[in-house]
Amino acid sequence: xxxxxxxxxxxxxxxxxxxxxxxxxxxxxxxxxxxxxxxxxxxxxxxxxxxxxxxxxxxxxxxxxxxxxxxxxxxxxxxxxxxxxxxxxxxxxxxxxxxxxxxxxxxxxxxxxxxxxxxxx
Amino acid sequence: xxxxxxxxxxxxxxxxxxxxxxxxxxxxxxxxxxxxxxxxxxxxxxxxxxxxxxxxxxxxxxxxxxxxxxxxxxxxxxxxxxxxxxxxxxxxxxxxxxxxxxxxxxxxxxxxxxxxxxxxxxxxxxxxxxxxxxxxxxxxxxxxxxxxxxxxxxxxxxxxxxxx
Numbered sequence: 001x002x003x004x005x006x007x008x009x010x011x012x013x014x015x016x017x018x019x020x021x022x023x024x025x026x027x028x029x030x031x032x033x034x035x036x037x038x039x040x041x042x043x044x045x046x047x048x049x050x051x052x053x054x055x056x057x058x059x060x061x062x063x064x065x066x067x068x069x070x071x072x073x074x075x076x077x078x079x080x081x082x083x084x085x086x087x088x089x090x091x092x093x094x095x096x097x098x099x100x101x102x103x104x105x106x107x108x109x110x111x112x113x114x115x116x117x118x119x120x121x
Numbered sequence: 122x123x124x125x126x127x128x129x130x131x132x133x134x135x136x137x138x139x140x141x142x143x144x145x146x147x148x149x150x151x152x153x154x155x156x157x158x159x160x161x162x163x164x165x166x167x168x169x170x171x172x173x174x175x176x177x178x179x180x181x182x183x184x185x186x187x188x189x190x191x192x193x194x195x196x197x198x199x200x201x202x203x204x205x206x207x208x209x210x211x212x213x214x215x216x217x218x219x220x221x222x223x224x225x226x227x228x229x230x231x232x233x234x235x236x237x238x239x240x241x242x243x244x245x246x247x248x249x250x251x252x253x254x255x256x257x258x259x260x261x262x263x264x265x266x267x268x269x270x271x272x273x274x275x276x277x278x279x280x281x282x283x284x285x
Contacts, residue, residue, distance in 0.1 A: 025210070028272070029172075029210040031131065032131060034134075035141075035170050036172050036212055085264060093271075096271050099278065103281060103282055110282065
C-alpha cells in the first residue's frame with residue numbers, strides 16, 4: 001500500500017471544480033450568443049454529473065466529458081434565439097460561488113495535510 | 122479544463138458586439154450620405170452573428186436534433202465537451218449584410234446629387250432603430266464584460282489553492 005498525500009476529498013473537490021468550470025463555460029457560451037439568431041440555450045445537469053463523477057472516482061475511472069443538453073422551457077424570441085439574460089447572469093453567479101466554495105474547501109484540505117506534515121514542529 | 126478558454130468565449134463575444142456597435146455608428150454617421158464610392162446613397166448595413174461550433178470532433182450537430190427553427194438553427198453542439206483542445210464555443214460575425222431597402226426620396230432640386238426630377242436619394246436610416254441596436258450591443262458587451270470579470274475571479278481564486 002503506497003502512501004498518498006492527496007486525500008479522497010481533494011480528488012472529489014478537483015472533479016467538483018472541473019464541473020463548476022464546465023458550467024461556467026456553458027454559461028459564457030450562452031452569453032456570447034445572446035444575439036445569434038436561432039441559437040438555443042445549452043446547459044448541463046450538475047447533480048447527475050457530480051454523482052457520476054463521484055462514483056467514477058471510487059471505481060478509479062478517469063474524468064468523463066460533460067454531457068451537454070438543450071435547456072427546455074425557455075421562451076424563444078422571434079429570431080429563434082432563447083437565451084435569457086437574467087437566467088444566464090444568475091447561472092454565472094451560481095457557478096462562480098460553487099467554484100469559490102470548492103477552492104475554499106480544497107485550501108482547507110491542503111492546509112490539513114500541511115499541518116500533518118509539520119506536526120512535529 | 123482550461124479556465125482561460127472561458128475568457129476566449131467571452132472575448133469573442135465582446136469583439137463581435139463592438140463590431141456591431143461600429144456598424145451602427147457607421148450607419149448613423151452616414152444617415153445623410155448621398156454619395157458613395159459605388160455610386161448612389163449610402164446603404165444601411167447590419168451584422169449577422171453565428172455561433173462557433175468548436176471542432177468537428179465534438180460536433181453532434183444540433184440542426185437535426187432541434188428540428189430547426191426556420192432558416193438554419195444554430196446552437197452549440199449538444200453532446201460532450203471534448204477535453205481534446207476543442208475550440209472555444211464562442212460567437213463570430215458571419216457577415217455584414219447591406220440593407221437593400223430603397224432610398225428615401227426628398228425633393229431638393231438645388232442639391233448637387235438631385236436627379237432630373239429634382240429628388241435626392243437619401244439612405245433609409247431610422248435613428249430609432251439604430252439607437253435600439255446600439256443599446257442592445259452595449260448591454261451585451263457589458264454582459265460579456267461581467268462574464269470576463271467572473272472568469273478572472275475564478276482564475277485568481279484557483280491560484281489561491283497553491284498558497285497556504
